[in-house]
Amino acid sequence: MSSPTATAPNYELIQQDGLETSLLEVSMGPHHPSTHGVFRMDVKLDGETVVDLQPVFGYLHRNHEKLAENMSYLASMPFTDRLDYFNSMTNNWAYALAAEKLVEIEVPERAEYLRVIMAELTRLVNHISLVGFFINDLGALGTPLLYAFREREKIMDLFEQASGARMMCNYFRFGGLRNDVPEGWLDRTREVVDRFPDFLDEYEKLLCENEIILSRTQGVGCLSRDLAISAGITGPMLRASGVNYDIRKVDQYGIYNRFKFRVPYTDDDVGDCYDRFMIRMLEMRESIEILKQALRDIPGGDIIGKAPKIFKPKPAEAYARVEGPKGELGFYLIADGTPKPYRYRVRPPSLINLTVLRDMCLSQKIADAVVILGSIDIVLGEVDR
Amino acid sequence: MTLLGSGIFKGMAVTFRNFVGSYFHRERLPTNDYSWRTEGSLPQHAGDYPKEEGEQLRDTTTVTNYSRNFPMLLHDGSEPMDTIRCVACQICERSCPPQCIYIEKSTEKKEDSSGKMQFYPATFDIDVSVCMSCQICVEVCPFDAIVMNSQFELSTPNRFGGLLLHQGDLLKSNDYYHKIHPEEAAARDKRIADEKTAKEAKKKAAAEAAKKKAEAKAGAETEAGDEKKEVAE
Numbered sequence: 001m002s003s004p005t006a007t008a009p010n011y012e013l014i015q016q017d018g019l020e021t022s023l024l025e026v027s028m029g030p031h032h033p034s035t036h037g038v039f040r041m042d043v044k045l046d047g048e049t050v051v052d053l054q055p056v057f058g059y060l061h062r063n064h065e066k067l068a069e070n071m072s073y074l075a076s077m078p079f080t081d082r083l084d085y086f087n088s089m090t091n092n093w094a095y096a097l098a099a100e101k102l103v104e105i106e107v108p109e110r111a112e113y114l115r116v117i118m119a120e121l122t123r124l125v126n127h128i129s130l131v132g133f134f135i136n137d138l139g140a141l142g143t144p145l146l147y148a149f150r151e152r153e154k155i156m157d158l159f160e161q162a163s164g165a166r167m168m169c170n171y172f173r174f175g176g177l178r179n180d181v182p183e184g185w186l187d188r189t190r191e192v193v194d195r196f197p198d199f200l201d202e203y204e205k206l207l208c209e210n211e212i213i214l215s216r217t218q219g220v221g222c223l224s225r226d227l228a229i230s231a232g233i234t235g236p237m238l239r240a241s242g243v244n245y246d247i248r249k250v251d252q253y254g255i256y257n258r259f260k261f262r263v264p265y266t267d268d269d270v271g272d273c274y275d276r277f278m279i280r281m282l283e284m285r286e287s288i289e290i291l292k293q294a295l296r297d298i299p300g301g302d303i304i305g306k307a308p309k310i311f312k313p314k315p316a317e318a319y320a321r322v323e324g325p326k327g328e329l330g331f332y333l334i335a336d337g338t339p340k341p342y343r344y345r346v347r348p349p350s351l352i353n354l355t356v357l358r359d360m361c362l363s364q365k366i367a368d369a370v371v372i373l374g375s376i377d378i379v380l381g382e383v384d385r
Numbered sequence: 386m387t388l389l390g391s392g393i394f395k396g397m398a399v400t401f402r403n404f405v406g407s408y409f410h411r412e413r414l415p416t417n418d419y420s421w422r423t424e425g426s427l428p429q430h431a432g433d434y435p436k437e438e439g440e441q442l443r444d445t446t447t448v449t450n451y452s453r454n455f456p457m458l459l460h461d462g463s464e465p466m467d468t469i470r471c472v473a474c475q476i477c478e479r480s481c482p483p484q485c486i487y488i489e490k491s492t493e494k495k496e497d498s499s500g501k502m503q504f505y506p507a508t509f510d511i512d513v514s515v516c517m518s519c520q521i522c523v524e525v526c527p528f529d530a531i532v533m534n535s536q537f538e539l540s541t542p543n544r545f546g547g548l549l550l551h552q553g554d555l556l557k558s559n560d561y562y563h564k565i566h567p568e569e570a571a572a573r574d575k576r577i578a579d580e581k582t583a584k585e586a587k588k589k590a591a592a593e594a595a596k597k598k599a600e601a602k603a604g605a606e607t608e609a610g611d612e613k614k615e616v617a618e
Contacts, residue, residue, distance in 0.1 A: 075482040078519030143400060150414070164451035164533070170519050178524070179451060182568070206399040209392030 023051060026366075030059050036133065037380030041357075041369065048365045053358045057351075060384040068344040073099055073174070073311045076344065081168040083346065084382040086126045089118040089159070090324045092172035097253060097320035098331035102313040105175035106305045112255045113298040114177055117189065118162075118169075119254075119322070120287040120294070121155050124196065126325035127236075127280040127287075128152055128203075130377045134277060135207060137374035138216050144207060151199050154192050161185055174311060176304030186295060193291045200284060208281065217273035221360040221372035225269050231356045235327025235349050237376060239264065240279045241271030247323035259293050261286045273375040280377075312339045326350055326377050346385060350378040451569070453533035455513045456522055457562075458555045461498040465556040466505075468498040470530035473506040477522035477531055485515035486522065511555060513539060514548040529577055535565050 029040035038059035044052035064083065068076035080095045081088035093115055100107065107115075132148030156166040162181045163171040171178055207213055223233070228241035238245055246263040248256045264282035266275050313335040321330035327349025334343035353376050361369045406413040462468035473490040489508035497503045522531050534557065541547030563570040 071482055072480060074524075075480060075521060078482055078517060078521065147403065160452070162451065164453040164520070165518065168518070178520075182451070202399055202403075206396040210396050211390060211392050214392070 028369075029056075035373065036378055039378070039380055039383070041373070043361075043366065043369065045366055048367070050361050050364055050366055050369055053361045053369065055354060055357050057354075057380065057383050060380045062385065064385040065344050065346060069341055072339050073313075073341060076341075077172070078168065078170045081170055082381055083348065083385060084324070084326065084329075084350065084379045085167055086129060086379055087122045087325050088167060088169045089122040089171060090322055090329060092169065093119055093254075094320060094322040094324065094329045095331045096172040096174055097322065098318050098333045099174045099311070099313075101318035101320050102316055102333060102335050103174070103308065103311070105307050107176055107254075108302040108305055109299050110180075110301045111176035111303050111305070113294050114181065114303070115172065115254055116256070116259070116294045117291060117298070118159075118171065120291045121158065121189070123287045123325045124284055125152050125155050126377075127284050130325075131203070131207070131277065131280055134273075134371075134374040134377075135213070137370050138213060144203070147199075147203065147206070151196065158185065158189055158192060161188070173304055173307070175307035176302070178304075180303045186298065189291075190295050193288055193295065196288055197285070200281070200288075204281060208278070213277075214274065216368075216371060217277060217375075219270075219272050220364060220368045221273045221375060223271040223356060223360055225271070227356060227359060228271065231359075232352050233327070233356060235324070235353065235377075236279045236283060237271075237276055237327065237353050240266055240275035242266045242269050247321055247328055251321065253320070253322060258297075259290045261289050273371055276375040276377075310339065312337070317343075321347070324349055326379070326382075327353055346382075348382040348385065350376075350380075350382040354378055354383060452535040452566075453520055454518050454536065455516055455534055455539070455550070456511060456531050456555070457534040457536075457557045458509060458552065459530055459532060459559055459562060460556055461559055465553075465558070467496075469505055469556065470497070470528050471506050471509065472497075472503045472528055472530070473509075474527070476525050476527065480521050480525045482519060482521060483515050483517050485512045486510070487512075506552065509552040509555060511550045512548065513550055529573055532562055532566075532569075532573075 024045040026043045026045060027040060028043055029035045030038040032040075035041065040056040040059070042052075042054040042056060043050055062082075064079055068079060077092060077095060080091040083091050128148045129145075129152050132145035135144040136142075159169055159171075160166045162185055163169040163178070223237070223241045225242045228238050229243060233241070234245070234247075242265060244263060244265045247253070248261075249263055264279055264286065266279070315335055315337045317332070317334045319330055319332045321328050323329075328347065329349055330347035332343070332345040332347065333341050336342040357373060357376065360372050364372065403413050459470050460466075460468045461470065473488055475488050475490070478486045478488045487508065487510040488506050491505045491507045494502040494504055497505075518533070520533055523533055539548070559570070559574075
């Protein structure tokens with residue numbers, strides 16, 4: 001646990017004559033509506049100012065990695081859905097990429113396109129609900145979140161039609177996808193994608209200029225560029241701190257080199273909550289651009305490559321990563337020649353982005369700590385695994 | 386310089402438009418969005434709720450070929466236990482990620498629907514309180530014996546044994562499968578038929594090849610015998 005000296009920089013508790021003053025220690029969570037799951041923040045307060053904060057997690061630990069090391073490669077695919085349960089499609093993709101590196105399976109063209117479509121739809125789902133939750137944390141109960149969920153449900157319906165499940169899709173397979181999309185699915189997706197920008201326009205009108213949101217988020221929870229890089233922050237949070245780094249551009253996994261899209265990032269060194277919020281709003285526009293291109297170019301053909309019937313890779317190791325909606329999601333696999341992985345490791349973006357929570361919250365108000373946590377975008381299923 | 390508070394009013398205009406619009410456009414309703422569906426296909430009253438087993442909710446296009454919740458076992462004919470496809474090979478039991486399947490193999494063989502002697506499962510239980518509907522058992526099954534059901538009314542007052550489905554609960558006819566997942570079932574049947582004809586063709590070809598070989602061998606032997614005779618003479 002933290003020592004009492006580990007407090008905000010240059011912090012001094014002011015002693016007043018005749019009054020005994022001391023720090024107040026509050027345990028926010030594990031069951032707290034603002035903590036997005038079972039997560040606890042041990043906060044030390046001077047009045048309303050946060051002088052120390054310790055994130056405590058592990059309440060949702062499900063032994064994901066050890067479970068995966070005791071079952072076949074395919075059998076851990078449905079468990080990856082349950083890491084970050086908002087983005088099961090990108091979780092599937094990262095794991096499938098790692099396994100495909102082990103045995104080098106070629107993925108058919110159509111499957112690659114569908115993978116991109118699914119991943120970008122997932123990004124829309126994640127960002128739109130994150131913005132809704134984030135505004136919810138600010139105190140706007142209901143309205144923006146419900147508008148966000150209304151739009152999210154359209155994409156969830158698409159996922160259900162393609163994979164049979166709204167959230168636990170379990171749709172990717174080593175070398176392709178489990179099944180082809182049903183007839184008419186692509187047209188329905190085009191319709192949803194074409195109408196999404198109208199909603200984004202409306203949503204921006206609702207939120208982006210709102211004075212209350214501006215005053216609650218601008219200058220709150222600043223994360224400097226140097227700290228973001230040295231702490232290993234990835235994803236929209238890193239780009240909000242002014243680093244142009246997107247694994248879709250850096251690695252160009254899948255077929256991302258075929259699409260024209262921009263990576264939004266800030267050019268200053270502020271990285272406050274408003275930046276993180278706006279980066280996500282802008283990223284959704286770019287996802288729509290990718291989706292439009294992918295839906296225009298998608299070819300017909302096979303959906304799964306020639307995968308071995310019994311997945312038994314030769315001794316090797318592989319690390320594959322994707323730009324998940326929350327950051328760099330990586331899977332590290334060591335194969336030892338048996339049908340089970342010798343080591344299975346997840347690099348969860350939520351957990352690593354959460355490590356700078358204390359640095360961002362120090363000397364902020366307690367109400368802002370909730371906002372800052374909301375702007376990180378964590379899902380406890382992935383933090384604890 | 387904009388007026389302080391104009392951003393809030395702009396947002397409120399959006400809220401107002403959504404509030405009023407929700408009375409005229411379904412897509413503005415945050416609760417129930419079926420926007421891409423045609424107007425006539427929306428449920429008008431609660432009478433649309435399915436009454437028969439296997440009947441789908443008529444108001445959703447989302448209950449599709451790929452909808453899944455828990456597995457079921459397929460049989461081909463009218464007598465479920467006599468025509469069960471499962472041969473108790475236990476591959477699904479071993480591959481099941483949450484280990485919710487329990488199979489006991491029969492001790493003696495019995496005829497299946499095609500008249501072949503096969504083992505059958507003496508016990509086949511699925512604990513649906515553990516099952517996570519991942520469909521891995523369906524993918525690994527080499528006999529197309531287990532597929533996903535989309536039956537969702539499974540609540541039970543018995544929390545101990547009620548969610549443990551036994552063989553009798555799990556057995557469903559192929560016709561039922563065609564009813565709930567028509568396209569998937571048709572594709573599966575076609576694949577099974579194709580595999581069967583391919584197998585038969587292969588068998589036939591193999592038999593013919595064997596016959597030819599035997600003939601050739603016999604011919605060679607007689608020739609060799611003739612030669613021997615000649616040498617002897």
